[in-house]
Amino acid sequence: ETGVTQSPTHLIKTRGQQVTLRCSSQSGHNTVSWYQQALGQGPQFIFQYYREEENGRGNFPPRFSGLQFPNYSSELNVNALELDDSALYLCASSPGRAGANVLTFGAGSRLTVL
Amino acid sequence: GDSVTQMEGPVTLSEEAFLTINCTYTATGYPSLFWYVQYPGEGLQLLLKATKADDKGSNKGFEATYRKETTSFHLEKGSVQVSDSAVYFCALSPKIQGAQKLVFGQGTRLTINP
Numbered sequence: 001e002t003g004v005t006q007s008p009t010h011l012i013k014t015r016g017q018q019v020t021l022r023c024s025s026q027s028g029h030n031t032v033s034w035y036q037q038a039l040g041q042g043p044q045f046i047f048q049y050y051r052e053e054e055n056g057r058g059n060f061p062p063r064f065s066g067l068q069f070p071n072y073s074s075e076l077n078v079n080a081l082e083l084d085d086s087a088l089y090l091c092a093s094s095p096g097r098a099g100a101n102v103l104t105f106g107a108g109s110r111l112t113v114l
Numbered sequence: 115g116d117s118v119t120q121m122e123g124p125v126t127l128s129e130e131a132f133l134t135i136n137c138t139y140t141a142t143g144y145p146s147l148f149w150y151v152q153y154p155g156e157g158l159q160l161l162l163k164a165t166k167a168d169d170k171g172s173n174k175g176f177e178a179t180y181r182k183e184t185t186s187f188h189l190e191k192g193s194v195q196v197s198d199s200a201v202y203f204c205a206l207s208p209k210i211q212g213a214q215k216l217v218f219g220q221g222t223r224l225t226i227n228p
Contacts, residue, residue, distance in 0.1 A: 033215065040221070042205075044218070
């Protein structure tokens with residue numbers, strides 16, 4: 001079975017630009033969560049999608065938005081990039097609403113904002 | 115709100131030494147508790163978990179016991195190896211309705227010298 005795959009693995013943007021990060025969930029998983037991990041910090045929950053609808057959100061501004069597609073893959077979009085958005089963005093999938101007990105994480109997309 | 119506090123790193127030990135990484139938490143009710151490990155350039159991997167008080171999670175020689183009296187979930191290993199060098203994250207998942215998210219500590223970098 002394939003795990004969670006994320007793309008791109010690395011990217012560099014400038015302040016004010018927009019970025020889209022992509023995630024393919026593990027086979028059989030229909031819930032996707034996104035986390036932001038700043039350098040030297042633990043990951044922070046951004047939001048979760050279940051069956052194409054947002055199912056909860058952390059303390060992130062509206063310029064962080066997402067989508068989930070019928071095949072359960074997902075996108076994270078960040079508008080008006082700020083320097084503090086530089087981080088590793090992690091996607092995690094899980095089956096149904098089984099919860100955080102069965103999360104599978106991808107390797108992440110490392111975003112650098114200059 | 116819910117939070118996790120981990121022992122500050124970095125921690126450097128010699129091979130075959132005993133390891134303890136302290137973790138305490140603040141949460142409403144009785145959350146599930148986790149230890150994740152992150153190797154260089156990789157995403158997060160679940161190391162072990164415990165879902166109720168007095169449960170002991172174990173994997174690959176690592177152990178942690180859910181202590182509700184002290185709100186702790188300390189990670190231990192009797193004899194570490196060079197391959198255990200990584201960043202370790204303690205995390206909790208609140209037992210609430212809605213998005214099942216993880217709340218992480220700041221991480222502890224562990225280096226094992228041969």
